[in-house]
Amino acid sequence: MRNLRVFVASLATETNTFSPIRIDRSAFEDAFYAPPGSHPETPTLCSAAFVAARRQARLHGFTLIEGTASWAEPAGLVARSAYEGLRDEILYQLRDAMPVNVALFGLHGAMVAEGYDDCEGDLLARARAIVGPDAVIGIELDPHCHLTQAMTDASTVLVTFKEVPHSDFLERAEDLVALALSAARGDVRPHVTVLDCRSIANFLTSRSPGRELVDDILSMEGKNGVLSISIVHGFPAADVADVGTKVVVITDDAREKGRALAAELCTRIRAFGANRMPYMPGPEEAIDLALATKGGPVVLADRWDNPGGGVAGDSTFLLRALLERPEIAAAVGAIWDPVAVTFCLAAGSGARLSLRFGGKAAPSSGAPVDAGVEVMAVTPDHVVPFQDSRVSLGAAAAVRIGRLDVVLASKRAQTFHPEVFESLGIRLSEKKIVVVKSASHFHTAFAPIASEIIYVNCGGPYPPDPARIPYRRIRRPILPLEAAEPVWMT
Numbered sequence: 001m002r003n004l005r006v007f008v009a010s011l012a013t014e015t016n017t018f019s020p021i022r023i024d025r026s027a028f029e030d031a032f033y034a035p036p037g038s039h040p041e042t043p044t045l046c047s048a049a050f051v052a053a054r055r056q057a058r059l060h061g062f063t064l065i066e067g068t069a070s071w072a073e074p075a076g077l078v079a080r081s082a083y084e085g086l087r088d089e090i091l092y093q094l095r096d097a098m099p100v101n102v103a104l105f106g107l108h109g110a111m112v113a114e115g116y117d118d119c120e121g122d123l124l125a126r127a128r129a130i131v132g133p134d135a136v137i138g139i140e141l142d143p144h145c146h147l148t149q150a151m152t153d154a155s156t157v158l159v160t161f162k163e164v165p166h167s168d169f170l171e172r173a174e175d176l177v178a179l180a181l182s183a184a185r186g187d188v189r190p191h192v193t194v195l196d197c198r199s200i201a202n203f204l205t206s207r208s209p210g211r212e213l214v215d216d217i218l219s220m221e222g223k224n225g226v227l228s229i230s231i232v233h234g235f236p237a238a239d240v241a242d243v244g245t246k247v248v249v250i251t252d253d254a255r256e257k258g259r260a261l262a263a264e265l266c267t268r269i270r271a272f273g274a275n276r277m278p279y280m281p282g283p284e285e286a287i288d289l290a291l292a293t294k295g296g297p298v299v300l301a302d303r304w305d306n307p308g309g310g311v312a313g314d315s316t317f318l319l320r321a322l323l324e325r326p327e328i329a330a331a332v333g334a335i336w337d338p339v340a341v342t343f344c345l346a347a348g349s350g351a352r353l354s355l356r357f358g359g360k361a362a363p364s365s366g367a368p369v370d371a372g373v374e375v376m377a378v379t380p381d382h383v384v385p386f387q388d389s390r391v392s393l394g395a396a397a398a399v400r401i402g403r404l405d406v407v408l409a410s411k412r413a414q415t416f417h418p419e420v421f422e423s424l425g426i427r428l429s430e431k432k433i434v435v436v437k438s439a440s441h442f443h444t445a446f447a448p449i450a451s452e453i454i455y456v457n458c459g460g461p462y463p464p465d466p467a468r469i470p471y472r473r474i475r476r477p478i479l480p481l482e483a484a485e486p487v488w489m490t
Contacts, residue, residue, distance in 0.1 A: 004184060007097045008053045009067030009090045010106030011123065012046035014144065016237040016310025017112055018463060019076035020362055021412075025085060030411070032071040036093060039069050044389050045166060046071055048173035049106040049140050056177050067093035069106065073412050074310040083113035087123050094130050101184045102136045103127055104177065109145020109160075110235040117240045117473075121150025128154040138180035140173050142166065144202070144235040146242040147194065152490055156183055157190050157250060160230035162214050164205045165440040170388050179228060179250070190227060193249045193258035197266045198477065198484035200466040201245040202233045203276040206443050210276070213268065225252045226261065231269070236466045237309055241475045245269060246489070259488075266486050270479070280457035280464075283321035287433065291328070295451035296432045299442070303455045305365075306439040307412040309462040312336055312361035313437045316369055317458040319358060319406070322433065323369070326402045330433040331426050333407030334382075334393055334415050336361075341410045344375045344397035351375045355399065357408055364461035373399035373406075377424040382409060384423070386416040386441065398424035405431075414438040417445040 013023060032044055043051040047069040057064040067090050072078070094103060105127070111119035120139075128137060136156045141147070143160040152158070159176040161169050182188045203210040217229045232246040247265045249258040280303065281289060290298035300318060307313035313336040322330050340357035347353050352374050359368035375397060382396035394411030398421075405426045415436035421428055428434055428449060436442045439462075447453065463469040467480050477484035 004062040004102065004181070005065065005097070005100045006053060006057070006062055006102040006104065007065045007067060007094055007100045008049050008104040009093065010047035010049065010069035010071070011086050011090060012106065012108035012111065013072040013078060014074035014108050014110045014142065014235060014310060015078060015112035016074060016076060016462070017239045018237055019310040021075035021310070021312060022077055022079065023072050023075050023082060024079045025082040027072040027075065028070040028082065028086060031073050032069070034069045036066050036068060039066060042389050043170050043173065044071055045169055046106045046108050046142065048170045049104045049176060051170065052173035052177040053104060056181065065097040065100070074308055076310060078111060078113035080114040083111070083116060083119055091126055091130065094127060098130065100131055100135055102138065102180050103131050104180060105137070105139045106173070107139055107141055109141040109147065109151070110238060112238060112240060118146070118148045118150055118242070121148045121154070124154035125150055136180050136184045138176050140176045143231060143233045145232055146235060146238065146240055147232045147246045147248070148242045149489060152192060152194055156180070157192065157228070158230065158248060159228055160232055160248070162205065162217065162231070164203070164210070164233065165443045167387055167444045175228060188227060189253040190250050191253050191255050191258055192490055193251070193255065193262050194489035195247045195262040195266050196487045196489050197245040197247065197270055198486055199245050199270055199479035200234060200236050200243065201269050201272060201276060202236065203272055204440055206440070207278065209272055225254045225257060227252055229265070231265070236469060237463050239471050239473050241473055243474050244478055278455050280455045283318045283456060283458055286454050286456040287321055287325060289454055290433050293452045297428050297434045297450060298432065299446050299450040299453045300433060300435045301439070301442060301453065301455045302435055302437050302458055303439045304458060304460050304462040304464045305437055306414060306462060307336065307437060308414045308441060309439060311461045312365055313412050314358050314361050314365050315458060315461065316358040316366040318435050318456060319369060320366065322404055323401065328433055329403045329431050330435065331405045331421050331428060331431050332435040333420050334396065334409040334413070334437060335406060336412045337408050338410035341395050341397050341408050344399060344408065345378050345395060347375055349375055349377050362461055371401050373401055376400050376405065376426070379424065384417045384419045385445070387444065391416060393420070396424065398426055414441050416441055418449060
């Protein structure tokens with residue numbers, strides 16, 4: 001083990017090809033950019049392999065060479081120069097590190113750049129050409145990825161997060177590193193089986209039936225030659241060929257066992273049907289349901305205006321519905337509006353001013369709100385927890401309109417944690433309704449304080465219904481667009 005040389009790097013974002021928000025290199029540098037040797041001790045969503053590899057290196061004494069790690073908040077297309085520049089930076093580092101026995105990559109798996117529908121497949125193919133056929137390439141992916149043939153061809157082992165919300169990205173990085181090292185030592189001979197379910201079948205693991213599926217998968221791993229099981233949910237808000245749900249089973253040189261298990265799991269997922277997701281009322285109905293609930297706060301998740309899905313996080317539909325009900329003690333956050341934040345910072349805490357906020361990015365964001373507000377608190381950098389990591393919402397402000405409190409942020413990010421509100425002086429225990437801009441990642445931190453959680457459909461801007469998304473490049477046939485049968489990839 002001590003003679004092994006291991007390289008690790010990370011390059012990640014999630015591309016909503018329908019989003020008007022574009023990404024250049026500055027978006028990566030602004031969100032998270034750590035050149036060699038500067039990655040923090042805490043992981044980010046897609047760079048947990050650094051932390052896991054460091055732990056293993058301390059335990060076993062192998063040589064660890066760290067490359068660049070970078071992440072941009074999900075948005076629209078990545079500029080060609082941004083992707084190619086960061087890709088080549090990592091590949092140069094890998095060449096300099098040669099020879100290596102293991103190359104680990106923390107990726108998202110759904111990055112699309114100008115001229116590249118499969119950024120990860122391109123990066124991995126180039127990495128494979130550098131390290132040669134015998135080195136182990138291990139990748140960690142977000143389950144909301146597009147698993148492509150190029151990615152599977154270039155990698156030796158791959159692991160996705162199992163949980164949605166993604167509460168386990170560090171645990172899965174530990175799994176990846178352990179599996180890659182075992183393969184490099186020759187202790188196991190990983191055989192990767194991938195079954196394309198030919199369906200768009202995202203589901204939550206915080207509720208049935210997804211919860212039971214993940215629990216069963218966890219109980220299968222490490223037994224009877226099954227090394228790892230991953231479910232690729234896919235990311236529907238991208239018009240690329242490989243959108244869709246896939247099952248990955250890695251066995252210790254047991255192809256038929258892997259195929260049988262993958263087929264069983266694929267059948268189970270396709271049978272979820274409409275039970276995959278909770279009922280999602282519109283804004284007015286959601287408020288009525290919340291008011292009928294005993295206790296508080298009731299969390300309303302604005303699922304389709306989720307910055308983690310590549311959209312702005314500035315829609316005003318739920319906000320306006322609450323303004324029509326001024327008797328309700330409520331909080332809304334975080335709304336992306338760097339201009340409004342600038343005005344609040346200039347005015348300072350305690351100031352009263354007329355403010356226009358929200359509803360700026362696109363028609364699907366709704367109309368901006370014009371209101372007289374009291375500035376409750378401001379901060380030059382609003383940093384909040386997300387699992388084992390810390391996320392910056394940039395400069396931020398909390399404003400009050402009657403009994404409604406609103407958090408405004410200058411950086412797009414999901415409302416991961418109650419600290420988005422609480423650290424700006426908004427006491428959620430005093431609110432009946434709390435609106436969060438998040439699809440699922442809020443759940444782990446908010447569930448313990450919520451009397452109920454209601455997912456709300458405000459109509460967008462993230463495309464909520466795959467059957468109505470104007471796909472042009474997706475591989476057909478695929479459920480629910482038309483009948484389709486599963487297809488083996490490996």
